[in-house]
């Protein structure tokens with residue numbers, strides 16, 4: 290599978306900094322090799338009692354000079370190479386998020402949001418590591434490894450051969466243990482996210498926990514996952530506990546070989562004491578490239594697997610998309626028609642909307658009632674194409690909505706969902722959807738229509754009040770009114786309300802309903818309103834009762850009362866209830 294296209298643009302765009310970074314990295318690796326050479330010269334001069342104070346000073350200053358140079362170059366290769374990998378990480382994450390946003394609601398029904406979070410964090414992290422550190426490890430292993438061996442062979446070929454014998458051990462061990470460490474690290478990460486999620490949930494639900502005296506049970510749930518997280522951490526500690534001492538072991542085996550064989554060569558005069566000391570320094574330098582060789586294979590394998598997962602998401606086509614010849618629609622002129630529509634959430638599953646037919650003229654209000662699960666919300670979601678019908682069609686002014694530009698269609702509709710969702714931010718940002726160009730009088734007007742003005746005025750920071758965990762916690766009714774204000778502000782010709790007064794008191798509910806009624810009458814809005822409170826729908830031009838995804842009754846309030854069906858019974862029950870509440 291060719292997935293390189295996802296990261297290629299970052300390599301191409303940053304080719305100059307990558308080249309500069311690699312030049313700096315190679316220069317660092319090569320410069321390091323000269324330090325043992327200087328030590329060799331110093332030791333040989335000392336051993337032959339030739340070294341004067343000025344010679345020693347010169348050797349010392351040379352080492353300081355090289356080290357200074359190495360420090361500067363190291364800074365630059367990190368900036369050039371790591372900068373590129375960070376840019377890649379950011380770009381890939383943005384691309385993933387922007388693509389996921391285009392996917393249809395049905396995709397989110399199938400995929401857990403936790404998995405999407407993992408793609409946006411873990412997978413992108415692996416790709417960054419494979420492209421940034423992978424490049425560094427390959428370049429370092431090649432340049433430092435080969436040139437260190439070259440410098441050692443220059444001193445003595447046979448000694449180099451013997452010293453290299455334990456090195457494959459380092460490569461194989463790193464390969465094995467880095468895979469184990471990565472797996473263990475992933476398990477630590479995932480158990481930690483589980484732990485944070487459980488703790489977050491337990492704190493969010495603290496009121497219900499207290500009300501039912503479930504603190505001990507809550508504690509034991511957190512203790513269990515906390516212990517699990519500790520065990521995963523201990524596993525990681527055990528693996529690293531074996532790995533690092535093993536690296537030291539292999540490196541010390543090489544050291545012993547130099548000590549024994551190299552020492553004998555010094556005695557017999559084959560190599561000088563300086564060469565002997567330099568050899569020992571080179572062994573230290575060789576350990577990292579050998580480890581890098583073992584490590585980089587896993588790094589790249591994991592990055593490749595992550596890139597394939599991201600590729601699969603990026604290649605997923607949204608179920609709902611604009612056809613190439615999709616039509617513009619800027620005005621709603623005549624009617625919405627539901628032409629024998631059926632809908633199920635998954636192909637082949639039970640239909641939640643069945644053979645549904647209805648015509649709603651512009652400027653009219655449609656009220657929808659029905660028992661829970663009868664398909665009311667599902668029906669509403671089909672109009673702005675959150676989901677698409679399985680059969681039949683929804684027509685707006687004789688255009689099948691699947692033939693229209695989706696953003697045009699959605700621009701014509703304001704939607705107040707059953708469960709209002711607020712984003713972390715201010716009241717203003719939540720109502721205006723962060724659009725700073727909204728004139729103030731329109732904002733105030735919509736907030737007043739939603740019966741929210743006095744509430745906002747009572748907040749010390751008014752519209753700038755932060756809502757959510759970091760600010761004011763709003764009641765369910767206040768959230769619902771923010772959602773209403775959003776819809777009123779959008780001022781579209783079609784407004785869909787899904788149970789808009791379920792969480793407000795009767796008095797506020799009546800004011801909101803009167804506002805909606807006025808909008809229908811004075812502003813020529815077409816309104817579709819679902820409600821369990823029949824006072825919210827009784828004024829509608831047409832009321833339908835839904836049962837098992839079908840229309841079971843339809844008519845005006847008066848007609849339905851005469852039919853003495855679900856609507857009439859529910860209406861009478863609610864009247865009795867309201868009468869009792871008034872006592």
Ligand SMILES: Nc1ncnc2c1ncn2[C@@H]1O[C@H](COP(=O)(O)OP(=O)(O)OP(=O)(O)O)[C@@H](O)[C@H]1O
Nearest residue numbers: 398634641659660661662663664665666667668707
């Ligand atoms: N996202 C979904 N995926 C799969 N099935 C769903 C989904 N949403 C709703 N359903 C199912 O579709 C059926 C109709 O649900 P819907 O929410 O449309 O009913 P409703 O009439 O709006 O109910 P309520 O009055 O409780 O809001 C139910 O059986 C429900 O379980």
